Amino acid sequence: MKHLLTIEQLSRAEIDAILDRAESFAEVARRDIKKVPTLRGRTVVSLFYEASTRTSSSFELAAKRLSADLVSIKAAGSSVDKGESLKDTVATLSAYDPAAIVIRHPYAGAAQLVAEWSDAAVVNAGDGKHEHPSQALLDLFTLRRQLGSLDGKRIWIVGDVLHSRVARSNLIAFQEMGAKVTLCGPPALIPRGIEELGCAVSYSLDGLDEADVVYALRLQKERMKESFVPSIREYAGHFQIDSRRLGTRQLLMHPGPVNRGVELSGEVIDSPHSLIAEQVASGLVVRMAILYELLAIGGESPAPAEEDPGERPTPMGQPA
């Protein structure tokens, strides 16, 4: 694996390998000294063209825990602000000879272009409404810890699917791991033709009780002005996940940030059903695993099974 551009590119075995590695980093994270020297002397560039809290901070912390040098660039205040093209920005950053570029961009395919233009390993940290593969991996990691296998599990993804890269990556990831996925939301927010990806589509929460996992998406308040929904009040009435709709055995997830009182009621966020805090915690170790997979293994070995056991992070986990 040279780059992580989409979830679609990963096989089930490759996903499992990343999650296994994340598990070993979770063990490292429980130690007093949480840093390993794996990426010492190598540079990771974090290039964020969109606001982000969770993704940028967890990738940056993941790079630091692996002892990489980190260059962090936010669009606001950089030359990106002055109209520099993505291609020119990448050429400029290439002067630092980065081992990896982690990019978040408002348009689909941006990470793929960076991969074409740069020698670095590229991690897509969200490209437009297209994909957000590291989010899907951390959600799989969170669920694997709760449920073990996803085979035969039913997962409902509820809300603004149209504008959600998380919905797309998670749909593909959940299905790859054997789950049955239903996309649910108001008709104008479910993309036409999405069922050809193999999922079911529902325009109401009737039938939600079949779900083992309810994955709620954020509803931007601007969607009302664009006539996707008549009002936030009516949206919440039909699609809000609250304690009345959520059964006792069902797990609740959300990629954050939550619009409290819109897609989720306050009480379910704080309930024992909620895995939202676990998702954030998973973010760090899964992103460490992604950087490790790309940079410490990368092109050197085609499949995780063939790697030298001596390269596993735990034996190398000496305090740095």
Next chain:
Amino acid sequence: MSLAETLDMRPGKGANLILRGATVLDPAAGIEGTHDVVIRDGRIADLAVPGSGEAGGLEVVEAEGLHAFPAFFDPHVHLRVPGREDEEDIETGTRAAAAGGYCGILAMANTEPTVSTAADIEALREGAREQASVPVGFLATVTRGMEGEELTEMADIREAGAFGFSDDGLPIRSARVLRRALQYQRLCGGTIALHEEDPELSGDGVMHEGPVSAALGLAGIPSVSESTMIARDAALARYEDGQIHVQHLSAQESVAAVRVAKAAGARISCEATPHHLCLTDEEVRALDASRFKMNPPLRSEADRQALLEGLRDGTIDCIATDHAPHAEEEKEVPFEQAAMGVTGLETAFAALHTDLVLNEVIDLSLLVERMAGGAEPFGLERPTLAPGSEANVVLCDLSAEWTVGEEGYESRSLNSWCAGRTLTGRVLVTVAGGQVAYRLRSFSLGVAQ
């Protein structure tokens, strides 16, 4: 009136050629057979029995096994003059046309600034008389500055020599404005060519709306964005008895709308592009904006099949390239940010021959007929090989393979939808407006003893 007399091109010597033993095909004129095509002083002098053509003083082309067709006519080209001469100009654009086997093109008016006055038309015509290697005609915008509000001085513009009107690039949003233009057309003539798209439905779409856009998370342009406007405008044309030409049909619903309008007696013609006839939205998965982002977008396989059916049954009158050159920096950006449009003049025939004729989707004669079908909707003479006509001839080697872009392009831009593809069928010689406009560099002509 011949193309050279009607359109504008650089003056030059009439062609004197004999294509010995060429396989000649001009379906519209009912010509099919093996002939010596004798071209003297820029006119088709004779289609002679092979070996019998009088060759005195003519360049001789040994054309056995090669095909001679009426050269093609493209009613939809963006020459980018004035304003974006970095992307294309009259010289490079007409050179690209000649290399593709065209003997005439019509240039769109959505330039920067737009072509909206008689003086604009006169300036372009003067440029063409200095630089154009094939006859060129110019369209002017329907509305001033393509703002969709006030009509241009259509009668003055026609007197200056415009062949029609189009706000191509944008639809005419207001039914009232289009209606007034159609009424005014009774005074000044000039076909109105329409880019049909309802911006309310297209929104910020960047590709066809369907399973592929859903999977990629790209905003879709629904098929009905095109077909509803065609239905509206066909009704207006019928009501005002106006002459309209629908540009770059892409959706199955649009083919149905044109078919209904034609059956009802509307004066409507339409075109389809090679890329819409050969490709579907599946190509967009690669997110290669340089090759696969254009408007209207590549649509589904069902849409492509409907276009092919429209081509076969005559609903679609002609093939037009919508040749749209773009600078690299407008394409080397994420798909959603990239400019819309691909180049097509140099590859249209070869691509359609490779994808459709060799795969037995359509006949060679249908392709040849539709490649030259773009002249008549604008009141121009269809190119023909009939003896006595102005020479507008393309000589092709239908078995030659070539890789697109390997030797560069005549066009100034690189955004060919065929870039890197190996195509079968190559233009060797183009005679346009009576002059030799193009000959493949490696293809030499002999002189008669």
